[in-house]
Amino acid sequence: MPETSPVNSPDRSVLLDHVSIRFGNFTAVDNANLKINSGEFFSFLGPSGCGKTTLLRCISGFSDPTEGRVLIGAKDMKGVGPNKRPTALIFQHLALFPLMSVADNIAFPLEVRGVSKKERRRKAEELLDMIALPGIGDKKVSELSGGQKQRVAIARALAVQPDILLLDEPLSALDLKLRQHMRTELRAIQQQVGVTFIYITHDQGEALTMSDRVAVMSKGVIEQVGAPDQIYNRPRSSFVASFVGENNALKGVVKRQSEDMAALETPMGTFEARVGGGRKYKPGDEALLFVRPEQLVPGQAENAFQATLSRQEFEGATNHVFARAGDTELRVSMVNAGLAGSVGSKGDTLSLGFAPMNATILPVGQIASEA
Amino acid sequence: MSRAVVFGGAYAIAFFSFLFGPLIIMVITAFNSSKFPRVVPWECFTTGWFAELFGNQRLMDGLLNSVIIGVGVVALAVPIGLAGALALSELPSKLRATLYTVLILPILIPGVVLGISTIVLWGQISRGLGGAVQAGIYNGYFLTIVGQITFVSAYAMLVFIARLQRFDATQTEAALDLGATPGQAFRKILLPFMAPAIGSAAFITLLASFENYNTTVFTVLSESTFTTALASKVRHGTDPSLSALAVIIITITLVGALTNEAVQRRKEAELGGKASRSPLYANPVTRALTHPGVVFAILVAIVATVSYIGSKHDSSVCEAAILQDKLDRQAELRAAQKAKIEAQETEQGITVPKPEGGFGGAFGGLGGAAPTPAAPKPEGGFGGAFGGIAPPAPSE
């Protein structure tokens, strides 16, 4: 209960201490070990089926970890039921109660705690004001739009004054426009209430724009934890590099390494790049070089190579160009230079290059497939 | 394709004629003054059979007993059925199949067997306990309630299973997550969700209890319910007051069905957003007229008016005329028969016992459908059935 924690500075952190969750022989979450700080907006990002929901349900108390411990506010949550934890979960499909009015939905947590009817009404109205939907308390849930339902679900979860708000892909049912709008809104609400948000999504756009930190998951394993720009610019595994954002992967053999830079020999030539994840390679080791489409610059002198333009996809501000070099097809993103400039047409030869600092060499591993 | 449609349509019409034909004929017979329920020959239009029905003390007593038993059965079978459905929802699949089989079995077991096993068990128990307990257990009310619960609960359970399948379990989880205890989640989320099903289960169990004959005829002992009283009346002689009963039930059903249809349509229109567009809803008069409550009120008013007018109808003059006509014809027939027998007697010179008593008596009340007084063979077997209608035959 919120009352039990000191009013001035409640500890709203979550510690996953070597948590593994298994269903029979199948490991859904494999040795998750991380700390989510008090008041942080923290996201778990990963493809569908990687174990995000399983981990979230374990934090909220619907299941127990097979191994390890979950600590909330430095207290071990073993044997504490979901109704006794200082967490509130926003379900993937919201799970609003269709038979209750909006106000009754929001006041439900207070009702089960024996708060008086008048007080419940007052609190519900206060929360409706907060989510900018004043005066809809008497409506039925079925009369709300998708975005309104979303906000009502958040208000209901906040009515308990939880220390931790858990959100399971809450925006996935909304259309694109609303989804983008709700990102801003969620972030604003989080700043306002100061509650720790643990947010689950398979949509990297959501994770990167809203979060203080992101954990990227694959097949039950947490691959990397870090701030959004770190995840994007300093991937520590081939999965993270390929899953977060667009990336070109070139396979090659390490020629030499010095500190955090190395040279990789590929069929297209030998390139200098930053070594990802602080790893050490021996000459002759196989590795992958990741370079993002927007880092391939025409006329760049470093790491220069020639490629043939094979096709283009025009998308307004950006022009996605596909260039072929040997057997490899590379994506190149170019800013639309308007009528003043031109990328070229099919069959043209392009001279491209990239800064060594903007490319990463990573061990050969799992590559996230498209879509 | 169109040939199939024609064939299908024709078949459907034939099928529904089979379903409704007997009922329609029964309804018509309720208004014919003939003492045996029939359509032809038509004697007089009468509403007297309704009065006859309400005057039947045994049926009316049975009705009261049925209500008492029905309330008891609903009060127990609905919670038991709900418990069954909830238990099935938590069991692993193999055990669930077994329990389902056990619980559904009472629907399939012949009702006679259920009735017998109930009185045998409770007979033994009450004999063992003796005294006041025996009287409390071994009576028609208690036995019928426990006997009916056995299978009526399964009907309730089927209703609950269907509803429970549509329940979104995350609703309960959401409630728990928001701080509700499991008990609170059960009362505030699951039970309200089940409420419509509880209503329909109560309705179905009440109907099943009311309707039941096979089990009840054993368990009710010396009492009688509406249905057992009805059955013994049908078995021991029919008259159109039973048709009158059918008219009443059909009327209630039709009113219920039409009101329900109005409710459904309204719900559909509201959900589909059609409500605002439909011309019926635009006009305030038609809008009010299609409201389920108004539909129900109008139907009840119609039924009440018709019943009132019907209760004022007097068919005694017509019936007296028919009776006179019948007596005349009977006398005629008797005279003709007498003449014939006398002719035979004189011909053969033997004296045969006079058959008038048996035949004449049996036919007296039935009227002129039998073409000749020389009765066809089956009539013997019908004696019991007609006994209740025929005036006591002098020779019996």
Place this chain on the structure above:
Amino acid sequence: MKHLTQAYRALANRHGLGAALFVAIAVTLWVVVFITLPQLSMLDYSFRFNLPADQIGTDADHYTLSNFHSFFFNADGSLNTLDLVILGRTLLAAAIVTLIDVLICYPIAYILAHGAKGVAARLMVIGLILPYWINEILRAFAFRVLFGATGVVNTVGMQMGLWDVPVDFIRADVALYFGLSYAYILLMIFPMYNAIEALDHTQVEAARDMGAPLWRVHWRVVLPIAKPGIVSGATMVFMLTAGALAAPQILGGPSNLWFTQVIYQWFNESSNWPRGSAYAVVLLLTCISFVLLMMRVFKVSVGEIGK
């Protein structure tokens, strides 16, 4: 047992201790006190002598096979053909009624699922349910009105000159067959309908498109889907028909008894409860074996029933 306690715990976790306790008590009561014990008690009774009340519990009160023996054999050791024939005829008649219902209901279930749309479908559903609001006894009575010596069928038939003395439809069991077929139509149509409705109508159209005649479409495409529904409906109709009491009492000929009527007579007319119990046990076992056999033959599980 382990699974039961596990399920109980799951219930308590999900719905609370009170709800779990309620479920456990109610289901136990139902299964043990209302379903199992009465059957065991009846079974026990069927192995006893029909004793006057004061001799119960004395030395004379011991188990015997005599009730079952006298079901199969007469006192002189010859086969008790009277009762055996009645049982056989009851089962046969129930099977015939079930078959009739399957045949007349299948087209309606199919039309309801794939032919009728909108208002027509709705009217059909209401039309199917309406007759079953009327008491079972009254429905039987309607057939008595129809088929009695002075009933509509006889009157019309004679007026049209088809026959000139009233035909005794009741003695000939015609009325009974009609009444029983009518009685459980609803229980046949709805399981069938539920099964057929699951069929994607385009499959029928595709088969028709490939030139299959209508009967073959039904045989190859619709029937396999409808099968569980048919077996479920047939099981219920068969059991209820074989166990019917009211319709045979009201519509049956005086000389052709239904097996339930024999049981009824042992109880209510001869007051020989042990003998009646034995006959009830025989009826129960025969019906259950018959249904299990049918399910084995048609490879359908009990779980389909009541869906």
